[in-house]
Amino acid sequence: MPDEPTPADDRALLAAHLAGDPEAFGELVRRHRDRLWAVALRTLGDPEDAADAVQNGLISAYRGASTYRGEAAVTTWLHRIVVNACLDLVRRRKTRDADPLPDDERLHPADPTDAIADRDTAMVIEQALATLPAEQRAALVLVDVQGYSVQDAALVLDCPAGTVKSRCSRGRARLLPLLEHLRNPDVASDVPPLGVEGAPGTPRPEGGAQR
């Protein structure tokens, strides 16, 4: 897991917060908010939802700071609270992971000749990420996007490391058909639009080969 600021400093801030220092928790938030935001945004895919999740998570952390027992890094604890808030939001809203995007938002292979291809590429990747089930998405965001170790991601997600690996592998396997064209533009025409038969998240015919 990224190790700056130092865990000791974070613990000191949390202790100061518990001791009544009115600035301490705010400083803790300032240290980690960008990472928390990035995780929430890419786990939920919607800025408004992500904002709610981060705010609710941080308020929960503020109120529940006394329950932190020091067995994990403060940043892991914070991430766990925010990720839980994200997944709760997903469950609560019963977001359908396989819902097709509106026509104008469907994935199309990026045109390699486009001058804004780099920006498009990030958008295509984020849209593809948004098609994954929330648990797979959260695992990939933590491990691949944010660079957390599998072990730390397991702590955040409250599941065994093997489950994180499995979720990441499944998620990557679902993403590959959507992103293949970024490696080899020749296969671009084979990429199915989201929400149609054969696309990830769409039921396949029985016995049909999965990638």
Next chain:
Amino acid sequence: MTENNEPTAPDHDLAARREPGPAALSEMDEAFVSRLLAGLPDRSMPPALAARIDAALAALDSAEVSPAQVGDQQASMPAAAEPAATATVVPFTDGPRRTSRWRSLPALQVAAVAVLVVAGGVVGVRALSGQSPSAGANTSAGGAAAASSAKPVITRSNRAYTATTLVADVRTLVAGGPSLYAPAASGASPLAQTAATVAAAPTATKPLDPALRALTASSRTLGPCVTAIEDGLAAYVAPIAIDAGTYNGKPALLVVLPGSDDPTAYDVWIVGPACGTNKDAALIRYQSVPRG
């Protein structure tokens, strides 16, 4: 997950085991996708959101009991006690909403649900119209299960639910087993049945919270709460069981719904006595519980 959200060694993940998915990729393919994801640009929190969060935390500073005081209070609580707030505090009033069928249930259908037994600490509510409350539900597996159930829909066991016993308690609640609800003796009076039930159930040490008692007075008083819980579902789903008690020492209502994403599980919503107020479910905890 631990009650305080602090990571400890996890021991299971049923959701992962039942996830279907594509076949494994080659290492090269996995590395390719990983590289793409790792190459996504950093995202900084928008200044407006940062300011909003700072303001919210500052408001907590001035409006709430200091964390030190909270810590003192929690130190005196049992080890399994829920923290003052957890990450599951998710306002139900956020975002777009879809109309729940619960809201559109005909008044007569709601009125047909009546209190059968009100004695001591137990209330049993059944549909008198010949239909269970799930009659308006669609054909989900859980709805069918609820429709075929003859168990009480609403109870006030004052059960002291805890995180560690929740799975077993939910299964017992749904099954109407003896550890929660003593089987009604043939010919026994409601009062006698109640006495047996109370004796069998591991109840909270305090009497049932008055607000919970009011909340569970009838299906009409419960309506807004269930609506708030189900808000966002594509269709109304009849609760399988509702029980008033405590959760980790706090007054709580346990609402068991069919698993929305998994027919082999229950969606268990634990909410506070304010559930339904201002369309907020006052969520304490959500948990998916595999059916036993």
